Amino acid sequence: MKILVVGGDGYLxxxxxxxxxxxxxxxxxxxxxxxxxxxxxxxxxxxxxxADLRVRAQAWLEISGKTIDLRLGDVTDFAMVEQTVSALKxxxxxxxxxxxxxxxxxxxxxxxxxxQLNNITGTLxxxxxxxxxxxxxxxxxxxxxxxxGTPNIDIEEGFIEISHNGRRDRLPFPKxxxxxxxxxxxxxxxxxxxxxxxxGLRSTDLNQGIVYGVETDEAAxxxxxxxxxxxxxxxxxxxxxxxxxxxxxxxLTVYGRGGQTRGFINIRDTMRCxxxxxxxxxxxxxxxxxxxxxxxxxxxxxxxxxxxxAGKKGINVEIAHRENPRVEAQSHYYNARHAKLVDxxxxxxxxxEAFVESILARIEPLRPRVNPAILEPLVRWGATRxxxxxxxxxxxxxxxxxxxxxxxxxxxxxxxxxxxxxx
Amino acid sequence: MKILVVGGDGYLxxxxxxxxxxxxxxxxxxxxxxxxxxxxxxxxxxxxxxADLRVRAQAWLEISGKTIDLRLGDVTDFAMVEQTVSALKxxxxxxxxxxxxxxxxxxxxxxxxxxQLNNITGTLxxxxxxxxxxxxxxxxxxxxxxxxGTPNIDIEEGFIEISHNGRRDRLPFPKxxxxxxxxxxxxxxxxxxxxxxxxGLRSTDLNQGIVYGVETDEAAxxxxxxxxxxxxxxxxxxxxxxxxxxxxxxxLTVYGRGGQTRGFINIRDTMRCxxxxxxxxxxxxxxxxxxxxxxxxxxxxxxxxxxxxAGKKGINVEIAHRENPRVEAQSHYYNARHAKLVDxxxxxxxxxEAFVESILARIEPLRPRVNPAILEPLVRWGATRxxxxxxxxxxxxxxxxxxxxxxxxxxxxxxxxxxxxxx
Numbered sequence: 001m002k003i004l005v006v007g008g009d010g011y012l013x014x015x016x017x018x019x020x021x022x023x024x025x026x027x028x029x030x031x032x033x034x035x036x037x038x039x040x041x042x043x044x045x046x047x048x049x050x051a052d053l054r055v056r057a058q059a060w061l062e063i064s065g066k067t068i069d070l071r072l073g074d075v076t077d078f079a080m081v082e083q084t085v086s087a088l089k090x091x092x093x094x095x096x097x098x099x100x101x102x103x104x105x106x107x108x109x110x111x112x113x114x115x116q117l118n119n120i121t122g123t124l125x126x127x128x129x130x131x132x133x134x135x136x137x138x139x140x141x142x143x144x145x146x147x148x149g150t151p152n153i154d155i156e157e158g159f160i161e162i163s164h165n166g167r168r169d170r171l172p173f174p175k176x177x178x179x180x181x182x183x184x185x186x187x188x189x190x191x192x193x194x195x196x197x198x199x200g201l202r203s204t205d206l207n208q209g210i211v212y213g214v215e216t217d218e219a220a221x222x223x224x225x226x227x228x229x230x231x232x233x234x235x236x237x238x239x240x241x242x243x244x245x246x247x248x249x250x251x252l253t254v255y256g257r258g259g260q261t262r263g264f265i266n267i268r269d270t271m272r273c274x275x276x277x278x279x280x281x282x283x284x285x286x287x288x289x290x291x292x293x294x295x296x297x298x299x300x301x302x303x304x305x306x307x308x309x310a311g312k313k314g315i316n317v318e319i320a321h322r323e324n325p326r327v328e329a330q331s332h333y334y335n336a337r338h339a340k341l342v343d344x345x346x347x348x349x350x351x352x353e354a355f356v357e358s359i360l361a362r363i364e365p366l367r368p369r370v371n372p373a374i375l376e377p378l379v380r381w382g383a384t385r386x387x388x389x390x391x392x393x394x395x396x397x398x399x400x401x402x403x404x405x406x407x408x409x410x411x412x413x414x415x416x417x418x419x420x421x422x423x
Numbered sequence: 424m425k426i427l428v429v430g431g432d433g434y435l436x437x438x439x440x441x442x443x444x445x446x447x448x449x450x451x452x453x454x455x456x457x458x459x460x461x462x463x464x465x466x467x468x469x470x471x472x473x474a475d476l477r478v479r480a481q482a483w484l485e486i487s488g489k490t491i492d493l494r495l496g497d498v499t500d501f502a503m504v505e506q507t508v509s510a511l512k513x514x515x516x517x518x519x520x521x522x523x524x525x526x527x528x529x530x531x532x533x534x535x536x537x538x539q540l541n542n543i544t545g546t547l548x549x550x551x552x553x554x555x556x557x558x559x560x561x562x563x564x565x566x567x568x569x570x571x572g573t574p575n576i577d578i579e580e581g582f583i584e585i586s587h588n589g590r591r592d593r594l595p596f597p598k599x600x601x602x603x604x605x606x607x608x609x610x611x612x613x614x615x616x617x618x619x620x621x622x623g624l625r626s627t628d629l630n631q632g633i634v635y636g637v638e639t640d641e642a643a644x645x646x647x648x649x650x651x652x653x654x655x656x657x658x659x660x661x662x663x664x665x666x667x668x669x670x671x672x673x674x675l676t677v678y679g680r681g682g683q684t685r686g687f688i689n690i691r692d693t694m695r696c697x698x699x700x701x702x703x704x705x706x707x708x709x710x711x712x713x714x715x716x717x718x719x720x721x722x723x724x725x726x727x728x729x730x731x732x733a734g735k736k737g738i739n740v741e742i743a744h745r746e747n748p749r750v751e752a753q754s755h756y757y758n759a760r761h762a763k764l765v766d767x768x769x770x771x772x773x774x775x776e777a778f779v780e781s782i783l784a785r786i787e788p789l790r791p792r793v794n795p796a797i798l799e800p801l802v803r804w805g806a807t808r809x810x811x812x813x814x815x816x817x818x819x820x821x822x823x824x825x826x827x828x829x830x831x832x833x834x835x836x837x838x839x840x841x842x843x844x845x846x
Contacts, residue, residue, distance in 0.1 A: 333590070
């Protein structure tokens with residue numbers, strides 16, 4: 001299968017590209033290297049060192065004997081998207097290429113507008129390019145479980161049968177997203193559903209849970225093939241943050257009461273889910289939604305699990321509560337269906353204490369790379385001008401260089417100030 | 424009450440500004456004159472001649488003794504929005520300032536992306552400016568009944584009580600919009616709901632039906648105060664088009680079977696509905712939705728009504744069916760609730776044969792101004808590169824001049840070609 005992986009330099013995109021390449025697919029990666037630029041802006045970095053995209057692809061060729069083609073470009077540039085899709089004529093496009101952070105979208109107005117415009121434009125451009133140049137192409141789009149919010153009823157997979165005043169219909173599941181980022185994914189979902197219905201396109205919208213884990217079979221083959229491990233308050237996930245907090249101070253900070261419950265999935269299961277979606281495409285005109293997670297946990301339960309796993313390694317960990325920077329329900333009903341991928345053959349990995357121990361073992365040697373400052377949640381949902389840059393004076397030169405090629409960023413976004421912070 | 428009317432040069436915005444000014448409110452109009460530019464682009468024009476915005480405001484001062492302040496600016500420009508809201512500190516903002524046409528949004532990719540980016544950015548900018556400079560301000564936002572599509576259940580006002588697997592919740596009504604324009608309104612609705620919930624803002628989202636009528640008490644006072652009457656295939660509504668078709672050829676063209684059923688409202692009721700929303704604001708943090716229409720009709724029923732009204736004037740009218748350029752259900756269940764505005768005191772005008780006769784009488788003297796070419800629906804939903812410009816060679820000079828100040832338009836949108844058409 002000829003597959004275009006948009007955002008193929010990212011945490012999931014890169015291992016997914018290798019996973020599909022190894023299984024004999026003809027893979028092209030398209031990326032604008034945005035996450036590397038955002039790291040420079042925010043002063044963040046992957047704890048696991050990652051190689052440049054060209055080095056990654058070269059290493060993959062050396063080790064696997066297989067070629068992953070690279071295209072550097074931004075999906076908000078339609079001329080490039082059109083040229084890529086018409087030249088490649090992919091059977092499927094896996095679209096990871098969006099701004100993926102809720103806190104980043106909540107920094108200020110410029111970041112909110114940038115997130116929505118960037119994500120919406122990229123997806124619209126892909127839809128138009130597919131319609132015009134490869135209408136049979138299967139668009140596999142990464143959404144998020146966060147599109148649903150936390151309703152007081154069971155969450156279905158994209159659609160719900162509603163009985164009302166004696167009549168029935170199957171309608172899109174109501175969405176209550178919790179940030180301008182999550183909203184951008186809701187907007188995408190509505191746009192894609194419309195394109196499928198109106199133009200006969202085919203798409204799978206994967207409402208993914210929080211992904212954990214850093215190793216895949218391919219990423220483990222060579223240090224140059226490793227993928228990201230983000231633990232900071234903007235790009236990191238709660239489990240990664242807890243693991244790093246256990247290592248560097250033994251104090252896990254739970255935001256609010258910790259009753260926030262979410263769906264989780266192992267990175268190896270993400271790889272397999274996307275393969276399953278690709279191997280079982282929807283019919284022309286079909287827009288389908290899979291809830292791509294395998295288990296649900298509350299934040300408090302995760303903290304307790306990390307505490308126990310650290311304890312087995314002789315690390316004494318304390319759980320502390322602090323004010324929640326987000327505006328969200330801190331104790332709520334949560335029960336989301338996730339049967340469709342299992343029906344297609346997914347055999348889920350489980351999140352266990354033993355798995356958390358393996359994460360701790362993987363990152364322990366990287367402890368000197370931890371920057372404790374970036375664990376601090378500086379983006380508050382209730383504020384509209386968060387000072388979320390973590391830049392130090394020594395970073396200024398590299399940022400200034402970066403700004404020169406940041407044509408894709410919103411004009412006026414994140415100007416640099418004398419103190420080296422991003423306003 | 425101090426009220427900012429965004430889009431106050433438009434079909435509804437201008438009469439609404441006068442309506443509120445006459446009732447003693449302190450009204451400021453903000454507009455970027457976009458509709459006048461779009462008319463130049465599309466070769467369209469209001470059948471009723473309209474005065475320039477400055478002339479309108481000057482005439483209003485002469486006739487009513489009241490001042491409507493004018494600000495020319497684009498709500499996608501945050502510096503301007505912020506300056507306006509912080510200087511004015513309005514009690515309410517009535518937001519008509521969006522690209523309002525489904526066919527315009529479906530011309531091609533550039534117009535789809537422009538519509539969504541323009542509408543989303545303007546609304547986000549208003550939300551941020553309100554949050555930062557006037558958090559008590561009531562945002563009255565114009566949405567559309569088209570956000571709901573045509574579900575097989577009764578349409579509620581914004582939210583629906585859902586019972587599912589033994590649990591209940593009140594959730595946003597599922598949305599199934601039918602164009603990239605309608606989608607932009609759905610995106611706005613989700614963004615506004617989030618801002619109310621997260622920041623404690625207050626907003627009324629008016630899901631308006633198709634507005635008909637050209638006269639209000641204020642617009643009728645002087646020819647310079649008149650508002651638009653659009654009858655073309657891009658900006659016009661179906662009733663206006665039928666009335667013009669009755670006058671110029673006696674042949675009403677129904678797209679498809681004509682079973683498409685929609686909500687309708689008289690322009691005088693729109694004026695009153697917005698006044699009722701303003702006089703009865705939501706509480707802080709509340710996002711409420713009113714379905715702003717008074718009656719529902721199928722397209723076939725409207726055609727029959729125009730036929731009968733024309734018959735009374737001695738005009739013999741034929742009803743013809745032609746291929747539907749839109750992708751939409753042509754025969755469907757439709758029953759939408761619209762009780763909240765009536766509960767607040769709305770006394771609806773009815774759409775009757777007599778009212779259609781009054782429209783025919785109003786536009787009959789304007790028959791020489793009709794351009795039959797622009798009745799033709801050139802935008803097909805199934806195509807992605809519609810040639811929807813109606814420009815004639817004589818218009819080229821004015822367009823070229825217009826293009827020079829069209830900073831707000833998408834780059835690369837609607838380039839002009841040798842044949843004078845817009846690709």
